[in-house]
Each structure stands twice: as structure tokens, then as C-alpha cells.
Amino acid sequence: MTVSQTVELEGHIIDSGTMGACFAIVMDMGGEFDVDAFEVGRHKHEETYCRMRVLADSEADLRAILHELNQQGATVADPRDAVLEPAPADQVVPVDFYSTTNHPTFVRVDGEWLAVENAEMDCALVVDRADDDGTPRVHTTVLNAIEAGDLVVTGETGIRVEPPERPREADGSFGFMQGGVSSERPSTSLIEEIADEMRSVRDDDGSVLAVCGPAIVHAGGRNALADLVRAGYVDSLSAGNGFAVHDLERDLYGTSLGVDTESLEHPRSGHKHHIYTISEIVRLGGIPAAVAEGVVEEGVMYECVDNDVSYVLAGSIRDDGPLPDTITDAVEAQDAIREQAREADLVLMLSTLLHAVAVGNCLPSTTKTVCVDINPATVTQLLDRGSAQAVGMVTDIGTFLPMLRDELLEHPN
Template sequence: MNATRTVELDGHIIDSGAMQRAFGIVMDLGGTFEIETFDVGRRKEETSYCRMEVGADDEETLREILHELHQNGANLADPVDARVEPAPADQVVPAGFYSTTNHPTEIRYDGEWIPVEHVEMDCAIVVEQSSTSNQNSPSSGDVVEEDGDGEPVRARTKVLNAIREGDLVVTDEVGIRVKPPDRPRDASGPFGFMQGGVSAERPSESLIEEVAEALVETKERGESVLVVAGPAVIHAGGGDDLARLVREGYVDILSAGNGFATHDIERGLYGTSLGMDMETMEHPRKGHKHHIYTISEVIRAGGIEPAVEDGLIAEGVMYECVENDVPYVLAGSIRDDGPLPDTITDAVEAQEAIREQAREADLVLMLSTLLHSVAVGNCLPSTTKVVCVDINPATVTQLLDRGSSQAIGMVTDVGTFVPLLADAVVETGE
């Protein structure tokens, strides 16, 4: 072997499978490893530490191995300062830029480790100094270091379309430290029962009770709950109970699409959801037009909030959001009818609005919406608790496969889940 580097793993690396994955990465990519130090935690609450030398036939293969190990939480044992290069133009990053994971990340700058703000997968890391731009000056509460000249320094993620010419973009993997959340064997870790995975075989009632407890505990700590909801919530009969959760103060932020809001308001106006009578499950004459009538009436009123103030909208999830000052983002789609005036039709603008929601959330409940769940999941750090519920197993597994490994999945009917959850939350919170 002509090229070698030493890496370290620490934490619950055995229980979580991180150590096994690291060994597999090295062998699958044609490298070798030699264990130098291996300290095993001998109790459930104890962590383990592994230091190993990784080798490859050439530097290019070694870089590929180190990249994959880095994504898995293995960090170089002899870090140097992160490499930065100025962006050559707006929305253009330097070749070889570092693409982020959703795990807590630090970069080494001027000999000091700086936490990266707003951790999100598939972004660039930009290093900023207060003297470079007033716009880049750190605000109150931001974590900053000072460079050798005493200037405050910060590091934060930026999506590619937000990159501006001259931004100092981190390249390569050197000087970067990634720390995936620990996954201890028992419920003592930061996620408690939320250990990831998906199964339709889990005892749903007991798991719903645990989700309810997590939701109540989140609120008791003064933290925020984000609900990501699809039209199926209304269509399957869960609208009233989701509205109850909003009314009782257990939903702080709502992320949805034009279809969800339209179905919800249509139900209040006509008693139908996408033309189907919610009581008889029949399709009344002209029922298929109710959703477009609904959109027309809300447009006439000037939006959802004016429609609530005028008495047009008098019940439902959107009504409770307006009445209880729960902020919502309705992200548009190419398939939308109308759409409602509140729907954000610019995809980049909608993405940024969702990103702001994700940064505020401490627990996210995703209800029967594949594309919206994945979109929000992409914006979340791995430290945010996520519960994804869908009758289609592919929705939950795709969320996990896309990188939201902290999510737990429940394959069940959302029309059954939401009422049971609302009952359990109200009972637990009393």
C-alpha cells in the first residue's frame, strides 16, 4: 500500500453499526485497515473508541475511502485547518467542494474547531468574517470564533443557489469533523424509543403512546413540533383530530401543500374531500368540482386568513392555524389547481421557507406525504426527532434511504393514527 491515513471513531460505534460499516467501506473500495487502538465500552451507557490506519494503492483511492468513512462519522486523527477557496461566481462552488451530511459538523479554522450552523445535507460550508460583509455579520446567539486578527468567524451551510461570488467555500475533507448522533442499545440516548427503522409489525398502540409522550415532553421543554401533512390526512378522516392537536397547542408549525389546505377547507365548506362525502363516502353530484369552487372562494376572499376573518372558513386545520397563530407554509406543485393565494409557487422560495421551518423544529411528525416528507427531511439535521406515518412502506423507507436515518416509521392508516394520537396526547398532557 502506497498511501495511508489514520482515522478515529468514537461513541456507540458498536451498537449503532458504525464500526462494522467502516470496515465494510474500506474493504468494498479496495483498501486495507489496521486497528491501532480499540477501547470497548463494557456497559450500556459507555462509549467505545477505535483508531485505525487505512491504506490504499494510490492517493485517489484513499481519498474516496476517506470520503465515505467521513460520511459515516470517522474523522482524521491528525486534522489540519480546513481548506477554503473563494467561489468563482454566483451559484458556482469550487471544484472538490465539501458536500455536507445532516450530522453535527465542525470545521478547523485557524487552529480552532468551529461548529457549523444550520446543518443540512447536500450543502456547501461557507466561512465568513464580520469584516467581509455586513450581511454576513453574526447575529445574537450565533456561535463564532475569532481569527488571528480578532475578527469574528462563523461557519454555516449554504445551498448552491445561495452561493455568492467570493464566498469562502470549504473544500476536501480535511479539517472537518462529523459526529453522527449516538445510538445506544437501550432507550437512554437522546432519542429514547426513536432508534430508527420501519416496521408494520410493531405494536402500534404502544408506539402511538410513546409518540404522544415524546410530543408532550417536547412541548413541556418549550420546544417546537412541526407537522408535515398530506391531503390523505383529510381524505382518510384525520382532519378533525389534527385540528384538535393544533387547537390544544401541540402543533407549533405546519408544512403542507396546496392540496392539503384545499381538501381541509373544502371539507368545511361542502362536507367533501376531493368530491367525496366524508360522512357517506359517496360522490355527490358535482362533488368533483368542490375543490375548484373552494379555491375560487378563497381567492375571492383574498386568502385563507381573510376567509377566516370573514367567516367563510369556520372549521378545520387551516382555521385552527389562523385562530391559534400557528405559522404554516404551503409549498406549490406543478399539479396544483388554482392554487390558493397562500401557496408559494416559486420552488426556491418554497424551499427556503421550509428550511426556516426545519431549523425551528425539535420534533417532526410526517403524515402521509412522500414528496413533502422527503423535502422536509432533506432540510433537517440528524439530531431532530422524526416520526413518519404512511400506509405505503415505500414512503417511509425512501425517507430513511435519502439520509434521514434518525426517523422512525409507522406503516399504518393515517386516518386511524391521527385520532389515536390526539386521544393519547390529550390524555398524557392532562
């Protein structure tokens, strides 16, 4: 028995490769398709429309194909309302729940298409009818926040995904990525465009989130980042316990993990600096107290405290100490990172794979993102995760941050 369903695609689907991807999905999954209508946009601002009938051998096969097409932005023609099922227990979702992408998504409820709040990948969609004005709202919900009785969207019906597209006119470096990651990309011109975007975000009262790894301190980028925080170009910071300890050790002893960051020599007893730094911050009661006491007088964490820049230090099983400021509960840390990510208009991911992935998993695909790392695999992994508005640079963070600082502070307008 053959079953079928008609789907529609609309937008810059040729330029973005969406149409070809959808054709390939149907064939790769054992289905067939017939194109019923195909209207090509003939000018650079015109969109293309395609309607096709998808055929499969069984309802299960058809549902699987439709799910994959949905992720690409295809919608079922003549849609019905989304199917809602109550969560059977806390932290438990219905078997056929819809698992989200990080793209802008809309859900049809009571005949109306509602925008999903807080787009994020790998979440459930919950419909809340409890607003005072009676208007339903749809929001992403992580598994640990699901409560028994929550109305969870299931299946593929009544769901529309709108992946960012590649228009015929690119939007500078932050347009849809035109190619792969390479260390040969023009760093100076990219840094100028990143600086322009940071100025624009600041002028619009937006938020720049810096995601920081310890290599910033090791490689000599610490002072430049501190200057950017002081100048108001960084509004929040996300890092691990290690970054903060290395930054504080650099202030107290001039070392990072016991190595002099200027001479690269190992001073006598330098191996003790890392642990003793943690001990001193614990003794004082945390980083803000250490700043208030005058024990910490410079560096990134100092500037965050002195300039009221919020920070989240998320702990891990590898941490020494940790610092009193470090969140050691993984779920609590995720929630804190998620709040930062939702507020960010621009994210700088600076030489850290683990924290960049953690923050990246919370970002919608439309948030402009810069990923800088000396390891090409780090940059590639972050760009492949789904951010369409992304810039990747394979370079030394100790070179990148001073260049960015100079561009912003020496050419403020």
C-alpha cells in the same frame, strides 16, 4: 506506489455498527487497513476507540476512501485546518467542495473546531469571518445562496462528522431505530410515547412541525388534527396546495375532491366543489380573509389562522388554482420550508411522501421525527434518508390521528 493516512474512530462504534461499516468501506473501495490501536469500552457508558492506518494505491483512491470514512464519523489523526477556497461565481462552488451530511459537523478553522450551524444534507460549508467579535462561523449554504468570493470548505481535511450513535441503553422509541418498518409494531404504545414527546416539547417551549398530505382529509383525520392545532400541540404546518384545498372544501361542502367524507358518496355536482373552493378563497383574498369573513369556520387551516400557527403551502406543477396563500416559486418555497425545519424540535410527517422528503432533506439527523403512512415504502424512504432519531408507523392516518388526539387531550399530563 502505496499511500496511507491514519484515522481515528471514537464512541459507541461497535453498537452502532460504525466500526464494521468503516472496515467494509476500505475493503469495498480497494484499500487496506491496519489497526494500530483498539480500546473497547467495557461498561455500558464507556466509549470504544480505534486508530487505523488506511492504505490505497493512489492519492485519488485514498481521498475517495477518506471521504466515505468521514461520513461515518472517522477523523484524520493530527488534523490540520480545513482548506478554504473562494467561490468562483454566484451559485458556483469549487470543484473539490465538501458536500455535507445532515449529521452534526465540526470544521477546524485557525486551530479551533467550530460547530457547523444549521446542519443539512447536500450543502456546501461556508466560513464567514465577518462577525463583529472576529470569531469565525461555519454554516451550511445551499447552492443557490452561494456568492462569488464565499470561503467554501474543500477536501476532507479539518472536518469532523459525528453521526448519532446507538448507545447500549436505548432512549425509548426515539432511540436509534432498532429494526425495520412494520405494520405489526405496537401502535398504541408508540402513540403514547409520541404523545409524551409532544407534551415534553410543548412544556419546554419547543416547536412541533406537522407535515401534512391530502390523505388526512380523505381518511377522516382532519378533525383530530384540527383539535391538536387548537390545543397548542402543533406550532407550524407544512403542506401543499392540495391539502389546504381539501381541508377548505371539507368545511364549505362536506366533501374532499367531490366525495362526501362521511358517506363516501358522490353528491350531485360534487366534482365542482374543489375548483369552486379555490375560486371562493381567491375571491376573498386568501385563507386568513376567508376566516375573517366567516366563510371558513372550521378545519385545520381555520385553526392555524385562528391560533396564529404559521404555515407554508408549497406549490407544484400539479396544483389547481392555486390558492393565493400557496408559494409557487420553488426556491422561495424551499427557503420557507428550511426555516420551519430549523425551528422544529419534533416533526410529524403525516401521509405525504413528497412534502415529507422535502422537509426531511432540510432536517438535521438529530431532530426527532415521526413518519406515518399506509404505504410502507414511504416510511422506509423517510427513515433511510438518515434520521437516527425517528419512529416509523405503517398505518391508516385516519386511525392514527384520532388515537393521538385522544391520548393528548384525554390524558393531558
